[in-house]
Amino acid sequence: MxxxxxxxxxxxxxxxxxxxxxxxxxxxxxxxxxxxxxxxxxxxxxxxxxxxxxxxxxxxxxxxxxxxxxxxxxxxxxxxxxxxxxxxxxxxxxxxxxxxxxxxxxxxxxxxxxxxxxxxxxxxxxxxxxxxxxxxxxxxxxxxxxxxxxxxxxxxxxxxxxxxxxxxxxxxxxxxxxxxxxxxxxxxxxxxxxxxKYRGISPQLCEKLYDEVNLPAHIRAHCMAVGDLAAWMARRLTEAGAFLDIELCRSGGCLHDLLRLEPFHEKAVRKFLEEKGYLALAAVTGAHRGFEQEPDTLCREDVLVCLADKLIMENRRVSLEERYRKALEKKEVKKRILQDIEICRRLIKEFEVMTGERL
The missing domain is CATH 3.90.550.10 (Spore Coat Polysaccharide Biosynthesis Protein SpsA; Chain A)
Incomplete structure (x- = not known):
């Protein structure tokens, strides 16, 4: 019902x-x-x-x-x-x-x-x-x-x-x-x-944060593309029976690379947002580098944003193969890269089975 x-x-x-x-x-x-x-x-x-x-x-x-x-x-x-x-x-x-x-x-x-x-x-x-x-x-x-x-x-x-x-x-x-x-x-x-503390923020507030840190235009474009994809994925999953904060997914994607030019930028953006009181956003953006351990489901805001980031290069949607092509061409491929690819494939499969749509 x-x-x-x-x-x-x-x-x-x-x-x-x-x-x-x-x-x-x-x-x-x-x-x-x-x-x-x-x-x-x-x-x-x-x-x-x-x-x-x-x-x-x-x-x-x-x-x-x-x-x-x-x-x-x-x-x-x-x-x-x-x-x-x-x-x-x-x-x-x-x-x-x-x-x-x-x-x-x-x-x-x-x-x-x-x-x-x-x-x-x-x-x-x-x-x-x-x-x-x-x-x-x-x-x-x-x-x-x-x-x-x-x-x-x-x-x-x-x-x-x-x-x-x-x-x-x-x-x-x-x-x-x-x-x-x-x-x-x-x-x-x-x-x-x-x-x-616990909800997402509007695109306009995201833009203000971009301005505050003088985020370059090409990184802004990437962030907005990740946010749009994360929101689209969240909407489709909720229509299929999941329960997700769609705007937290969108704004988490929009802000994930807010401090991209700083060393260890995931930790930097997490600290930046925590200091502003955006605790849920901080948790989502601070987890986008990769999968520390295999998630049990895609239906979590932090996992969904992490996957969306893996499917966007610059500001365009790409396949996993294209996203990781350069990394896989190296003589010694890092174990973490191979692990992320396998996890992403499983999460993509979960999305497609739940929603009936190609990702």
């Missing part, structure tokens, strides 16, 4: 100084990061309900493949009204994952736990709700019967009342990001700090 995605972003953000969907996190509008969190779980049928400043939200989502539904009565209705409008518009037959627009940091792992819960759910279950330490949080998954319960609910308790009318089951998952919603400036500061 793949499931559709529904995001409610029609409100006015009265408690926040600023309009929440458009507030910047890691160089992205918040609403774009909320969409990205669903895309990281392979959800492609995503509907966003807009209202206040709806045209601006549409523009912020222009590059993303989402459907937009308008709530013309956003001033006089609550979130449940937006949810109902969205549910009327989506394909409910495979169930629906739901997120408010101001919860942008749900991890791929939480969606994975929910997918496992879907497969194990009893027939009468109408909704699955993530939980940790006795507390529930977003995103719930509504089975078709749960979607109908939400549409039929006419009580006075809004979204909470609609879920109270359903037969629900909790799914245990530890995800600090999923428990962060942006109600006020203090919440926003926590979200930005968490995103900086």
């Amino acid at each position: 793949k499931g559709a995605g529904l995001i409610a972003a029609a409100g006015r953000s009265r408690r926040m100084e600023g309009f929440k969907p458009l507030l910047e996190i890691n160089g992205f509008p918040m609403i774009a990061m909320t969409v990205q969190s669903m895309e990281n779980a392979g959800i492609r049928d995503i509907t966003v309900v807009v209202g206040y400043r709806g045209e601006e939200v549409r523009r912020a989502l222009k590059a993303l493949e989402v459907k937009i539904v308008e709530n013309p009565f956003w001033q006089d209705t609550d979130m449940l009204a937006s949810v109902k409008l969205g549910l009327e518009a989506v394909d409910r037959r495979q169930g629906v994952f739901f997120l408010p627009g101001d919860i942008p940091l749900t991890s791929p792992g939480t969606f994975q736990k929910l997918r496992e819960g879907i497969l194990a759910a009893e027939p009468e279950t109408e909704a699955l709700i993530p939980a940790s330490g006795g507390k529930t949080f977003h995103p719930p998954f509504l089975f078709p019967a749960g979607c109908q319960k939400a549409l039929d609910y006419q009580g006075s308790r809004g979204l909470q009342g609609a879920f109270g009318a359903m037969k629900t089951k909790t799914v245990e998952t530890a995800d600090a990001g999923a428990q962060m919603d942006a109600d006020d400036q203090k919440d926003l500061a926590h979200i930005r700090d968490y995103a900086r």
Whole structure:
């Protein structure tokens, strides 16, 4: 059961100084990061309900493949009204994952736990709700019967009342990001700090880092080509059932050679990004030189970026044979090179089997 995605972003953000969907996190509008969190779980049928400043939200989502539904009565209705409008518009037959627009940091792992819960759910279950330490949080998954319960609910308790009318089951998952919603400036500061540590950054922020270190144009072109390939691979893998942070893969690829001109540049870029607070990015970029040990799967951001780097020469896509031709022509080929080639071949095979596409 793949499931559709529904995001409610029609409100006015009265408690926040600023309009929440458009507030910047890691160089992205918040609403774009909320969409990205669903895309990281392979959800492609995503509907966003807009209202206040709806045209601006549409523009912020222009590059993303989402459907937009308008709530013309956003001033006089609550979130449940937006949810109902969205549910009327989506394909409910495979169930629906739901997120408010101001919860942008749900991890791929939480969606994975929910997918496992879907497969194990009893027939009468109408909704699955993530939980940790006795507390529930977003995103719930509504089975078709749960979607109908939400549409039929006419009580006075809004979204909470609609879920109270359903037969629900909790799914245990530890995800600090999923428990962060942006109600006020203090919440926003926590979200930005968490995103900086654990998520990818926008192409525009990558460009700023290029400028900061005066990265030569030819290395920039190589980095961007690796980032594009890594993002494409991650997207195809998530569509095939993997759970990956696509933008972490993209920005990890875009920054892997950020300090290429320095000695031991992998260690240098890792330290550089760690000092700026980009911990996940530092881990991904610092591991791109080769495979210290054979990875058990391609479906990890650091492994995927490392493979993407091996398939790009300058700024063009090449085969493994072309990538390693000069190294293999030497009289004594280093054992590490032969090991990397064999690992890359296995990872390419994994990609092609999972996705059905040639790499």
